[in-house]
Amino acid sequence: MVSKGLQLFAVGCGILVAAGVIDSQAAPVPGGNGHPIESKDEATQTTWYVDAELIHLLEKEASRGVSTYLQSRDVLRTVDVKVTIDMSKKQVLADFGQGFLPGSAEGYAETFLHELAVTLRVYAEKAGLPIVDVYFRFQGKPH
DSSP: OHHHHHHHOOOOHHHHHHHTTTTTTSSOOOTTTSSOOOOEETTEEEEEEHHHHHHHHHHHHHHHHHHHHHHHTTHHHHHHEEEEEEETTTEEEEEEEETOOTTTTTTGHHHHHHHHHHHHHHHHHTTTTOOOEEEEEEETBBO
């Protein structure tokens, strides 16, 4: 029996393969505003195109993960997560909305945040983006 997480991962990878994002030199994919989301790496003179579907997938995965984490602690809450990718720094930034601020009440959530960072990085790397770091913000501020 395949777990729900693996099924979601397989579906996400299938979407990325179908969209042609695996090849980092693929044609620009329109973003939410109809324009390509493009980032230029000046050090290597490489132009990266970040697919809006990848951003959406990362946001949904992060939101699902934090909601599941909170529910495991008997807190019924859905938390929205805004994800951006900065290819000039090769990093993913996940900004948690209201409802999740790790601290003593949530046990600081260190293990959960580490696992989520690995998951977001793997998804981005599967899409062909060489991500170095994943950073978290909580309501727009670092913790």
